[in-house]
Amino acid sequence: MNLHQLRTFCEVAGVHSFTKAARNLHYAQSTVTSQIQNLEDFLGAPLFERGSRGIVLTDAGVRLLPYANAMLSLAESAHRHVARSPV
Structure with missing residues (x-):
């Protein structure tokens, strides 16, 4: 599981479409599909x-969504904090 997969998952969940998510993320639709399939394989459960x-989200997708949002938020926060740190 990686941040790209989680970002893609959150985008698909938000727009309810692989095609729209691909457009919003500037990815090919096949990339979105592949990232979601890899995430589902890692978790051992279908997400959509x-x-x-x-x-629509499955029960597993509903359970993952708040964790995915939290992880993305923490990663962004860490990036901002580290980027501002003096060397």
């Missing part, structure tokens, strides 16, 4: 139900 009504 893909159906005729679009993309």
Whole structure:
């Protein structure tokens, strides 16, 4: 699991579309699909139900979302803190 996968997961969850997430992240749709599949493989659970009504989070996806948001927030906070530190 890595931050790119988590960012992609959060984007797909937010826009309910692999295509829109790819556009927003400036990725190819195949990259989004691959990142989500790798994350699902790592976690051992599907994160989205893909159906005729679009993309919805599974129970596992719902449980992961607050952790993913927290990890991304912490990573951004760490980056800001370290980037401001004098050398």
